[in-house]
Amino acid sequence: MTSKVYPDAAASLEGLLFQGMTIMAGGFGLCGVPENLILALRNSGVMDLTVIGNNVGCDNHGMWHVLTNGQIKKVLASYVGENKVLEQLYMNGGIEIEFNPQGTLAERIRAGGAGIPAFYTRTGYGTAVAEGKETRQFQGEWHVMETGLTADLSLVKAWKGDTEGNLVYRKTARNFNPMIATAGNVTVAEVEELVQPGELEPDQIHTPGIFVQRIFKGTQYVKYIERLTTRPRQAAAAGEAH
Amino acid sequence: MAWTREEMAARAARELRDGYYVNLGVGIPTLVANMIPPGIKVTLQSENGMLGMGPFPYEGEADPDLINAGKQTITELPHSSYFSSADSFGMIRGGHINLSILGGMQVNEQGDLANWMVPGKMIKGMGGAMDLVAGVPRVVVVMEHTEKSGAPKFKRQCTLPLTGTAVVDLLITELGAFEIDSRGGGATLIELADGVGLDEIQSKTEAHFRVCSTLA
Numbered sequence: 440m441t442s443k444v445y446p447d448a449a450a451s452l453e454g455l456l457f458q459g460m461t462i463m464a465g466g467f468g469l470c471g472v473p474e475n476l477i478l479a480l481r482n483s484g485v486m487d488l489t490v491i492g493n494n495v496g497c498d499n500h501g502m503w504h505v506l507t508n509g510q511i512k513k514v515l516a517s518y519v520g521e522n523k524v525l526e527q528l529y530m531n532g533g534i535e536i537e538f539n540p541q542g543t544l545a546e547r548i549r550a551g552g553a554g555i556p557a558f559y560t561r562t563g564y565g566t567a568v569a570e571g572k573e574t575r576q577f578q579g580e581w582h583v584m585e586t587g588l589t590a591d592l593s594l595v596k597a598w599k600g601d602t603e604g605n606l607v608y609r610k611t612a613r614n615f616n617p618m619i620a621t622a623g624n625v626t627v628a629e630v631e632e633l634v635q636p637g638e639l640e641p642d643q644i645h646t647p648g649i650f651v652q653r654i655f656k657g658t659q660y661v662k663y664i665e666r667l668t669t670r671p672r673q674a675a676a677a678g679e680a681h
Numbered sequence: 682m683a684w685t686r687e688e689m690a691a692r693a694a695r696e697l698r699d700g701y702y703v704n705l706g707v708g709i710p711t712l713v714a715n716m717i718p719p720g721i722k723v724t725l726q727s728e729n730g731m732l733g734m735g736p737f738p739y740e741g742e743a744d745p746d747l748i749n750a751g752k753q754t755i756t757e758l759p760h761s762s763y764f765s766s767a768d769s770f771g772m773i774r775g776g777h778i779n780l781s782i783l784g785g786m787q788v789n790e791q792g793d794l795a796n797w798m799v800p801g802k803m804i805k806g807m808g809g810a811m812d813l814v815a816g817v818p819r820v821v822v823v824m825e826h827t828e829k830s831g832a833p834k835f836k837r838q839c840t841l842p843l844t845g846t847a848v849v850d851l852l853i854t855e856l857g858a859f860e861i862d863s864r865g866g867g868a869t870l871i872e873l874a875d876g877v878g879l880d881e882i883q884s885k886t887e888a889h890f891r892v893c894s895t896l897a
Contacts, residue, residue, distance in 0.1 A: 542770025
């Protein structure tokens with residue numbers, strides 16, 4: 440019987456990597472990032488990657504490891520701040536970056552995974568993002584055509600998963616992971632807790648196992664916090680009023 | 682005396698209405714979260730996938746899986762919900778978020794906004810700004826009235842790359858507030874900061890604008 444379960448990140452990537460491939464990775468900043476898979480990708484040394492994700496890691500963390508190892512030739516992202524290596528590469532022409540509005544990027548990946556080749560959005564009309572793209576009026580308003588995105592390989596991080604590949608994310612670590620899981624020719628998931636079928640509530644599953652071909656339990660999560668913000672215990676609650 | 686950062690945020694907070702779902706950008710707009718008028722309920726959206734954003738956690742209780750779009754650690758509230766980035770921008774693009782308050786580099790008299798890149802400098806990316814201005818029905822921009830050099834930032838035409846065209850409904854600076862008719866009706870000065878005269882704001886503004894009758 441086939442099994443989707445692999446012992447670790449390196450084993451889960453065996454036979455999947457090739458030069459010039461396109462890889463999507465989940466995460467927003469360093470939240471919900473497939474840390475184990477990124478390090479295994481770095482260790483593999485596979486070159487000339489096109490990487491799709493909201494960010495490309497930040498200094499010393501996340502996809503920065505693969506970037507610093509010289510493996511990435513092109514990036515599709517919405518925000519690449521706090522990443523000096525990327526800044527230098529970009530300024531020297533050592534890397535190509537295609538900037539996408541965050542919602543457009545999310546929808547392009549969702550569309551790609553859902554078999555939709557293109558869609559129209561108001562986002563970016565009249566800006567540099569629309570240059571060279573088809574535009575069209577709907578109900579009197581101009582829209583830009585954006586194409587769906589797929590990848591040779593998708594790397595996602597979930598909180599819990601079962602051996603069938605069903606996934607549950609935690610809090611804002613969900614972000615781009617559910618769409619990225621659907622858009623890979625092969626999708627590999629790393630989870631903090633790997634459980635048996637039946638242990639996840641079917642009504643609560645965020646990514647159905649059909650989208651996940653390989654799964655393993657990740658280890659040694661760093662979960663680095665980019666901006667630790669706290670309040671002293673005595674202070675009155677700030678942030679939202681009722 | 683021009684408005685302080687806090688007074689600018691307080692002016693923006695007057696745009697909040699009971700029951701609104703609101704997205705706040707980084708910088709001065711973030712301060713609006715602390716200025717929600719009593720007696721109204723506002724739910725804050727964070728575009729990385731959360732509705733009902735709570736305050737910063739107590740020391741020692743930060744959760745790396747719970748951050749806002751500015752990557753700051755936050756907390757959840759009893760009515761909070763989490764969702765994917767696609768659902769998040771579905772809310773934004775679909776017009777379900779009532780109000781967006783964000784920062785700006787330049788605004789013009791038609792309501793065009795530039796706030797994501799300066800040519801020649803490192804481009805960090807637009808993040809969610811283009812989606813927010815395109816999708817949210819009411820967009821408030823809070824920014825300084827002039828560059829450090831004194832050059833006006835409220836202009837006839839933006840010279841920086843645009844984030845969106847005809848998207849800004851209200852511009853708040855330290856000198857006052859302008860309503861902008863994004864359907865082509867132009868800009869109107871509707872408020873002056875205490876101690877700021879019409880002459881001063883006119884001399885520091887390149888955009889053409891009308892003056893509300895109560896100020897003229």
